[in-house]
Every structure is written in structure tokens, then in C-alpha cells.
Amino acid sequence: MHDIAAQASNFIDLTTTTAVYLFIVGFVGGLVSGFIGSGGAFVLTPAMMSLGVPGLVAVASNMCHKFPKALIGAIKRYRYGQVDIKLGIVMGISGEAGVLYGASIQEKIKQAFGDAGSNLYVSVAFVVVLGVVGSIILKDVLNSRKNHTTNDEEKVTALARWVQSIHIPGTMVYFKSLNARISVLFTIPLGFATGILAATIAVGGFVGVPSMMYVLGAPGLMASATELVIAFVMGVGGSLKYALHGLVDIRLAMLILGGSLFGIQLGAIGTTYVKPYMIKVVMATIMMIVLFSRALMVPVYLSQLGLISKLGDGLINALKSTSFAIMILALLIGAFIILKAIFKGLIAERRLTIQLAVKQQQTVTGGQ
Amino acid sequence: MAGNIDKFKKRHFGKAIVLGIVSLVLYTILFTEQHVLNEVFAKGGYYALLPIATAFLFSFVHGNFTGNFWDIIGISAKKEKR
Numbered sequence: 001m002h003d004i005a006a007q008a009s010n011f012i013d014l015t016t017t018t019a020v021y022l023f024i025v026g027f028v029g030g031l032v033s034g035f036i037g038s039g040g041a042f043v044l045t046p047a048m049m050s051l052g053v054p055g056l057v058a059v060a061s062n063m064c065h066k067f068p069k070a071l072i073g074a075i076k077r078y079r080y081g082q083v084d085i086k087l088g089i090v091m092g093i094s095g096e097a098g099v100l101y102g103a104s105i106q107e108k109i110k111q112a113f114g115d116a117g118s119n120l121y122v123s124v125a126f127v128v129v130l131g132v133v134g135s136i137i138l139k140d141v142l143n144s145r146k147n148h149t150t151n152d153e154e155k156v157t158a159l160a161r162w163v164q165s166i167h168i169p170g171t172m173v174y175f176k177s178l179n180a181r182i183s184v185l186f187t188i189p190l191g192f193a194t195g196i197l198a199a200t201i202a203v204g205g206f207v208g209v210p211s212m213m214y215v216l217g218a219p220g221l222m223a224s225a226t227e228l229v230i231a232f233v234m235g236v237g238g239s240l241k242y243a244l245h246g247l248v249d250i251r252l253a254m255l256i257l258g259g260s261l262f263g264i265q266l267g268a269i270g271t272t273y274v275k276p277y278m279i280k281v282v283m284a285t286i287m288m289i290v291l292f293s294r295a296l297m298v299p300v301y302l303s304q305l306g307l308i309s310k311l312g313d314g315l316i317n318a319l320k321s322t323s324f325a326i327m328i329l330a331l332l333i334g335a336f337i338i339l340k341a342i343f344k345g346l347i348a349e350r351r352l353t354i355q356l357a358v359k360q361q362q363t364v365t366g367g368q
Numbered sequence: 369m370a371g372n373i374d375k376f377k378k379r380h381f382g383k384a385i386v387l388g389i390v391s392l393v394l395y396t397i398l399f400t401e402q403h404v405l406n407e408v409f410a411k412g413g414y415y416a417l418l419p420i421a422t423a424f425l426f427s428f429v430h431g432n433f434t435g436n437f438w439d440i441i442g443i444s445a446k447k448e449k450r
Contacts, residue, residue, distance in 0.1 A: 011406050014399070064419055068427030076435065080445060236420070243409075243416035250409050250419050251402055254426050258395065261427065261434045269438060272445040342443070349446055 011249045012052050022047070022252065023259035026065070030260030032334045034073050034267020036283045037227030038205020040260070041066055042290065043331050045202055046324055048252060057249050060242030062202060064253040067235025069260045070228045076268040077225035084177035084222055087212070088229025090184060091191035095204060095234040098195020100241075106199065116304035123301060125200045126294035133210050134287035140214075141280050150277045160217030177212070177222040190215060191230065198234055205231065206287060209279075220276030270338050273345025282334050289330035296323040380439045387433035394426060 012018075025047050029040025041062055048058035077083050110118040144150045156164075160178075168183040175182065190211040198204030205227045212223035242248055271279070296319050303311040311319075398405065409419050438444065 011410070014402070064423055068423040068431070071424075072427050072431035072435075075431075239423070240416055240420060243419045244412050246410035246412035246415070248409060248419040250405060250422055251398060253419070253423065254395070254398055257423070257426055258430060261431045262437070265431075265434045265438050266443065269443060269445050345446060346443065 011057065011251075014251055014255075018051055019255055021051075022255040026256035026259030027263040028259075028331050028335045029256070030069055030073075030263025030265075031267045031270075031338055032263075032282070032286065032331060033069065033205075033228075033231075033260070034076070034264035035224070035270050035338045036205065036267075036279055036286075036334075037209050037224035038203050038231055040263070040331065042201060042203045043327050044256060046327065050324065053249065053252065056242075056247050057252075059202070060239070060245075060247035061249045061252040062256070063235055063242060064239040064248045064250070065257040065260060067232050067239055068257055069264050070231035070235055072261055073264040073268055074225065074228035074232055076265060077228065077271065080225075080268070080272055082221050082225035082271065083229060084175055084218070084226045085229060086173070087175045087177055087187065087216075087218070088226045089233060090173070090187050091194060091208065091212075091226075092230040092233025094188040094191030095195035095198065095208070095230050096237045098192040098197075098204075099199045099234050099238050100195075101192070102196035102199025103241075105196075113305065116301050120298065120301035120305065122200055123294045123297045125197070127291055127298065129197060129201070129206060130287045130291035130294070133206060134284055134291055136214065137210060137280050137284040138288060141277070141284050144277055144280075151275055154213075154219050154276050156217040157214050159215055163215060164217055175216075175218075177218040177226060178216055180217070182216060186216065194230060195234055198231075198238075204234065206283075209283065213280075220279040221271055224271070224279050266342065267338060270342040270345070273349070274341045278337070278341055282337050285337065286330045286334045289333065290327060293323045293326035293330065296326070377440060380436045384433060384436035384440055387429055387436065391426075391430045391433045394429060 025044060029044055031040070033040040044062045044065075045055075045058045048061065049055060053061070074083055074088070078085070106118060106121070109121050113120075144152075163186050164178065164180040164182055166183060166186075168185055171183040171185050172181045173184055173187075174180070190208070193211070194204040194208035197207045205224075208227045208230055209220075209223045212218040212226060213220055218226065239248065299308065300311065300316050300319050302308045303316070408415060409422075
């Protein structure tokens with residue numbers, strides 16, 4: 001953070017267009033986060049940087065909008081009975097340690113290899129993590145479709161059954177989302193990995209939610225809701241760390257928050273109308289598209305590091321713009337799936353309400 | 369039944385108006401005083417608590433406003449799952 005002072009004094013001038021842009025991106029990001037527990041934030045840092053916001057200020061301001069958003073989302077979903085507070089806090093605390101460790105790795109890579117090395121590390125992390133975890137979720141989604149089990153209750157995986165069967169004295173804790181006692185020696189590394197990923201690609205939930213589902217055995221709805229608690233715990237600590245260096249641009253953070261609080265409420269409402277299967281569909285879709293977006297940038301950074309032959313400026317700019325556009329597309333497709341699910345759910349519920357009212361009326365008329 | 373729905377909507381409408389006004393005032397202050405706020409918030413150290421406190425304040429006011437907003441326009445959670 002050697003250039004902190006320079007970055008902090010370099011807060012951008014805000015125009016109405018910029019403000020509206022950030023509000024809308026915040027809304028879409030919030031909608032996705034409210035639904036799958038995370039996943040909306042990865043586009044915000046590049047979105048702010050595209051406006052000329054310095055990298056560290058963009059990361060800090062993104063983090064400062066994330067924790068209050070996660071708090072509101074967690075409260076909303078707690079009211080729907082979807083949150084496991086204990087699991088969220090336990091994983092959130094180990095996640096905080098992961099954030100600090102992940103940030104120190106980032107700083108070391110930046111010192112050793114410069115901006116291009118740091119960017120390459122982030123892009124490769126995106127590609128590897130999203131490739132592995134995204135494939136697991138996608139396979140699960142495709143299997144559910146193939147076996148026509150999309151409406152069925154979720155089954156606990158063999159791995160999660162094994163984790164739940166291990167008894168390590170002095171470390172066992174009961175978690176309501178799992179309806180089982182498991183050793184915190186399993187939750188700590190998962191939370192830690194979530195934190196490292198949050199510090200690296202800004203979306204810890206891409207590891208947090210799948211690990212709660214497939215490794216611990218939490219239902220999809222509870223895993224995505226509990227991720228909001230983890231994001232809150234990690235976000236408060238992370239924001240404070242950046243704020244201590246004066247890096248938070250409160251105007252940017254609150255503008256994004258303004259839109260994202262509309263989105264997160266809507267996304268949370270959406271979870272009450274869908275089967276858990278839909279959480280996996282949205283997550284897998286976003287992950288696979290973002291993977292493609294980040295993979296496009298790998299040759300750019302390899303070229304900047306001199307590991308492959310130099311690419312022309314025109315090609316670099318084209319790859320950068322395409323990558324950013326695909327990232328926004330991923331978020332918009334996710335938002336579209338969620339809005340469609342909410343719309344269908346609302347119509348079905350209204351039809352049911354009308355049918356019930358007619359039946360009630362008929363019963364009353366018949367009784368007279 | 370209809371009376372209950374009316375009461376529910378009126379309560380949410382009233383809350384949304386009050387919280388919406390407070391939220392608007394907070395955002396107005398944020399932008400009219402942006403130069404002062406930026407200078408103070410960027411000092412770091414103990415001043416780091418200011419952005420954190422601001423985020424909590426906005427999330428409480430604006431978060432409650434947005435919740436009531438969706439309720440009054442008829443978009444609320446599925447009843448059976450509540």
C-alpha cells in the first residue's frame with residue numbers, strides 16, 4: 001500500500017451519468033447477491049475502475065458497500081428461516097483470517113511481479129476456481145435435469161455424509177442448516193478458503209456456497225443465505241482495514257449501496273418462489289460465463305510479463321473490452337433468470353389466491 | 369380480510385414515505401458536502417470509523433425503505449414459506 005496517499009487523494013469527480021451508472025450496476029449486483037448469496041460484486045471493482053477510480057479505492061469502496069448490503073440481505077432471509085447464523089459467524093471469522101492472508105499474498109505478488117503479475121494471478125485464480133467449482137455445480141444441475149429431479153428435495157452428498165460422520169472430541173458443533181453436529185476443523189479451512197477467494201476475486205461465495213452445499217451438506221437456499229452472514233463478517237473487517245488507510249470513497253460506496261439495497265431485497269424475495277435447484281442454475285451460469293471472460297485476459301497479462309510474444313495495443317484493448325462486456329453479460333443473464341423466476345412465482349401465487357377466494361365465496365354461498 | 373390488507377399497505381406506505389425522505393436527506397448531504405466528507409473520511413486512523421458508521425446508517429435507513437418499497441408495490445415473499 002505504498003501509494004495509498006496518492007490514491008486516497010485521487011477520488012474522482014462524480015457526474016449524474018456516473019451516479020446513475022453505479023446505481024444500476026449496484027441494483028443488478030444486489031439482485032444476484034440477494035438470490036445466490038454473492039456473485040454481484042465481482043463486476044463492481046472493474047466497473048469503478050472503468051470510470052477512472054484507482055484500483056485500491058475501487059476495491060475498498062466495493063468492500064464498504066458489500067457488508068451493509070449483506071447485512072440487510074441476511075436479515076431479510078433470516079425472516080424466511082433460511083439463515084444459519086452460527087455457521088455464518090464461524091465461517092465468517094475464519095474467512096476474515098483468509099481475507100488478510102489473501103491480501104498479503106496479493107501484495108507480495110504485486111511487489112515481485114508488478115501489476116501485470118498481480119492481474120495474472122487474479123485471472124488464473126478466477127479461471128481455476130470457477131472452472132473446478134463451476135463444473136461441479138453445472139454437472140449437478142445437468143444431472144437434476146436429466147433425472148427429472150429438479151423439483152425434488154436436495155440430497156446430501158456422499159462427501160458431506162462422511163464429514164458429518166467424523167467425530168473429533170472437543171470440536172463438534174451443532175449447525176441447524178445441516179441438522180447435524182460437525183467438527184469445526186472442517187468449517188475453518190472452508191471459511192479460510194472463502195476469505196482468500198474474497199480477497200483475490202472479490203467473490204468468496206463462489207467457494208463458500210458450494211462448499212456449504214457439497215462438503216458440509218447444507219441445502220442450497222440455506223447455504224446461499226448463510227453466505228450473506230459470512231460476507232458481512234468478512235466485509236466489516238476488510239472495510240475497516242481499507243478505511244484505516246483512508247481508501248474508502250464513501251460516495252461511490254453509498255451510491256452502489258443505494259441500488260444494491262433495492263436489488264438485494266428483490267433477490268431475497270425471489271428465493272421464496274423457487275426450488276433450491278434454481279440457486280445452482282444461476283450460480284453455474286454466472287460462473288461459467290465469468291470464467292470465459294477472465295480467460296480472455298490471461299494472454300494479455302502473459303504478454304505484459306514477456307512470457308509470450310507481445311500483443312498489439314489494438315488486440316489488447318479489444319480483449320479488455322470484450323472481457324468486461326462478457327462480465328456484465330454474465331450478471332445480466334443471472335439477473336434475467338432471477339427476475340423471470342420472481343415474475344412466474346408472483347403470477348402463480350396470485351392465481352392461487354384468486355382460486356382460494358372463489359372457493360371460499362362458493363362455500364359461503366352454498367352454506368346459506 | 370380486505371381491511372387487513374388495507375391496514376398492512378397503509379402501514380408500509382407510511383413507513384416507506386418517512387424512510388424515503390430520511391434516505392433522500394442522507395444522500396443529499398452526502399453529495400452537497402462531498403468535498404468535506406472525502407477529506408475527513410480519507411484521513412484514516414480513528415477516522416476509519418466514520419465510513420463504517422455511515423455504511424451502517426445508510427443500510428438501516430435505505431435498507432428499510434427498499435424493503436417497504438417492494439411491499440407496497442405488491443412484490444413480497446411467498447406466503448407459505450414465511
